[in-house]
Amino acid sequence: MAKGYAALIKEATLLLDKFNADKQCVEEFTEDASKAMENLDALDRKFILDIISGCIEQKKLLDVVINVFYAQNGKCLLKADRNQLAIICYFSMFLIDDIGLLCFSKIVNSLDITKMHKFLSFFFNITNLSTWIQGEWSQIYDAAYVERNWIIPLLRWRPEIEILMAQLASRMSRGSQFKKATKKNTEPQEFSLTKPKARPLPAPEPIPLQEKHQPVPTSTYSAPKEKQVMEEVKQRNRQKAEQVLYEANTQQFKCANPQKSERTKSVMSQIVRSHDAQLKFDSLHTSGTPATHKPNNLPIRLNTTAILREGALYNRQVEEELRRMEQLVEGAGEPSSFLQWQKEMRERDLQEELAQVERRRLEGRISYEEAALARTRIMERNQKTALLKKEETAKLMQRYANKRLQEEKEMRDLVQQVADGHKNSKAAKVKLQEFKQRIVKEVSEQSRELLRQALEEAQAELSRKFEIIRQIRTIESVPLIRHKFVDETETAGHDLLGEMSLAELRERLAMLRDAEQREHQDRRGRILEDKKSREQLLLEQLDTIALHRTALGQAAARRQEERRARQELQQGVAEDERVVALQRRLEERQQERQRLKQREKNKAKISEQSATHALNSWNHRMQTMEEQHWANLERSLERQVQQEAPNTLSRRKYSRPRHQLIS
Template sequence: MNYKELVNEVARFLDEFQEDKQCIDSFTEDTAKNLQTRSSADQKFIINTLYGCIMHKKLLNVVVNIFYLHHGKNIFRVDRNLFTVVCYLAMFCLDDLGLEHFSRIIKSLDNAKMHKFLSFFFNVNNLTTHIQKEWSHIYDAAIVDENWITPLLSWCSEMEMLLDQLTIKMGMGSVPKRSPRKNTEPKEFDLTKPKARPLPAPEVIPQQDKPKPVPASTHRSPKEPEILDDLRQMNRLKAFQTLNEANSQQFRCANPQKSEKTQNIISEIIKKREAELKFDKTYTSGSPATQKTNSLPVRLNTTAILREGALYNRQLEGELQRLEQLSQGASEPSSFLQWQKEMKEKDLQEELAELERRRLEGRISYEEAVLARERVLKHNRYKAQETKEETAELMRKYAEKRLKEEKEMRELVQQVADGHKSSKAAKARLQEIKQRIVKEVSEQSRELLSQALEEAQAELSRKMELIRQIRAFELVPMVRQKFIDETETAGHDLLCEMSLAELRERLALLRESEQCDLEDRRQRIFQEKQFKEQLLLEQLDNIALRRNLAEQAALRSQQEKKMRSELREAVFKDKRVLALQKTLEQKQQERQKRKTEKNTVKKNEQVLPLTLKTSLNKKQVLEEHHWQELERNLEQQIHGAFQQSVYK
């Protein structure tokens, strides 16, 4: 069984098949008639593979289209059906054929093409992304995963062995024959040696004349701007003198000075105005209100009025229940509430002190972490030095191993080149067999074409006769006029059947009944609207009363906030908080001291290469910024938690 001929035969039949003009069953029957000269096993393989490729054309086209999208620049379009046949065998026949028979089929074809296609098709990434996504558009995702993706993934490990074998075959076929060449031996030119040239005479350097000195006026500012400034100043002084003279001299025609009586009246008026001023007043009008009440009316809609009224009704019911319990003998909770308020204030003060203590402990732990981190960095540097030494030893061993592998590969290439010389005789025999098969197939194809032409002619004549009969039926005239009686029924023998006149009467009665229902509905809606307006007016009165009570409660809450601010000031005077602050300052001083010691040690050490030094400095700067950012975030979180607890 020649697998290459069988696969090429199936690809050729796929090229001949025309989906829009031929039926699958008839095409396979015609193919079976053409394959009578072959053995039964070959006929069965070709027909089953051809039928499967046509039936599963959508699935196979998805894989081949994606393959050409990735590798279309290096693959011919003529080989499309060849890849379709190989894809069908891998998807639907791999379990039946087995890996051994499948490997024989693949090795009988072009090694480079099969290696490229199988490496693409059995790639886990391609199967689970592009191919599975396109198959899920055709069939359900669960069916695709169960029937095709999972079985193909199970074969991926075994396909890698086949791909390795194809790679070896490709390497054997690509080794070119080299003929020994003679190396050219260079010879020296027979040239006469030139005589030594005399040294040239030195050129005379010309003496330059002494240049003239730069005149002193070049770097001296001109006198004209100074003269202009002096003139401007003189003109300005003259203008001021003229203005003073004009203001000092009085007009001769009138006396602008006021009399003594007028001056006394003006002084009395000034004194009265000054007496009205109260700069030394001890009592002020008070600080402005922090929460200004809005006196403008707010218009509420129906939903807001009802919602607020329901809230106030629930509060009123709760208050009535409390009064009933008191009338039945329950105790007054005022003393308990006073005690509860005092305890809450005490707990709040302790909680604030605890929060401040935790914040300071966090700062202390941060300082300790910085010191521990420096110790860890020192240990890591020692480990890194050991790792570098181990890496250098491994690289030396790896280089020795690579030299040994290259020597073995050269010996293998030499053996493959020797075995490639005996393949020319086999190629000549294969060419003769192919020519004989082509002659037999051409004779059979001529007979099939003549038979198909006769059948097509008979089918065409039958269709022409059928068209002639249909056109004759269309030319016969039809009577389409019909008279209608409104009092008669259609005659379908149904219980609900009625005439057109009866239908009109019934529709008129239905319209009258609908009009009556509409009037009743309008009257009912008007009554409901009046009731709702009355309810809204009552709710508005109740809301106004409750809002006055809410304003009084807001004044009481402001007084409570003042007390909380006093508690917050008392927290910062706690002894434990002050002790933790002192320990935090000590830790910070210790870290600063270590930092200065570290800088002095670095200056005395040997100077490292420039690149290493700059990278270490950058790393240290980044680490310092990182730790400072962490410290700042920790302080913000503690401060935020502290404020939330105070406001609660």
């Protein structure tokens, strides 16, 4: 080592003094310490870091010894020496077998001899080791484990440690004799009146290093997750909108799509899926071997339940395949030829079934066209029926109007009779007013009686409260003995079974807390072991899942090729003779329906033209008749005026313009 053991132990002691278990983690502290000791040798740095990590991990065991040692010898020790003694105790318990007695002796001799002698004589005392130290350690770890790993090795090293303590004692005695021998009396010296030397400049004080800034813990502040969740939702919505827009731009309109309908496609795909489901067991009899390479990661993220379930499924499939191979080795037959024949027969059945589905589709279209023709005929018949219904409705409305007029007339008569009867209501109002006044008088008398009773009850309640206040003030005026002496070791004296004093109760509670803490630590250890085993099992299951998924991907590629072959088979279905005949029949029905629609349009156009012509002729005829009527009327008036008027003046009076006569 580049440095001595004393310097290394001192460096480790200073680092342990800086460690705070409540605020720092062991890994972070060791990393920071390693960065701070970059100028040291690699072996020295590793030596110090091993000592620090070991003392922190085994702090409970070391504190048991150090606390009692300070309780007995604390007056002659400093608190700064605590971690140094803890390091020596850690060497004695864990590293003395690895480094050897010679190296351990060098470490002890490099430190304060007096303190090391006291501590080693205290720690390696057979009475202390086999009694209370073993008992305290057994409360932390299992008793058998403590005795096997620490007590027996320490007792085995005890003779060599006694030799080391004897050497330390001899050095201590020689040191004390040397101090006594070299002691001299003080001799006075004459004053030196020479010119004193110039006072040297003081050495600059080292600049104190600023402690490393501790990062802000995550418990103090953490960014809200809502913003991140909203960003993810926006991104997903944008991707979905772009996908919908792309589909809308690429797909053609359904109204102009001459292909098969969605119902036909769904029926055909359902038939294909059913046949695929029946052929799924063929994958168990394939001769190919699954891929052996391990993928980097799974395509999706699985939780623990999904991993275990999928791993169990793949294990069961592997067991079935191994069982099939064993049966083949024992002499069982391979059903590959039968499966090939079965596959061919199913493909032929599938072709026939697809042809039948196509025929049914065409028959359905034909029936739809025939139904459209029938609906056209029914609409014509319904129009005639509607005209008859309109005439009947007009007659019913006329009868209903007459009935409503009769009812309104009867209602007016009834209102007149009621108005006549209201003239005698003035006397009834006077009688009602007198009755109300009598009721108000009776109610006021009853309310006065109730108020009197309430006043008496309030006075009685007030006097009762005054009496209670007087008693309370009397009790407060009596002096109280406020001093009470309690002996924590005495019981309350209730003569109950299991009655305890306060001190005994505290002791029992402390023991109960210790037992609960030990149980909690044991349970935590078991949980950690279970967690490690579960993680290992999940890793194995993930490897199995990745392997099987690779094999399933290859099988899916083969099924895709088979699906392409079936699509070619479906194209052959479209060339069937019966399908072609049905297609031709469907086209004939569609042409017939188009002819009917065209005929209906022509008929409507002709009827509209005839109605327009009839209306024009009727208007012309009415205009001619009106002109003849006014001309006849004018001529008759002129004749009448000529017969009755005696002179020309009267003739002028009645000879007005034609437009005035018309008005």
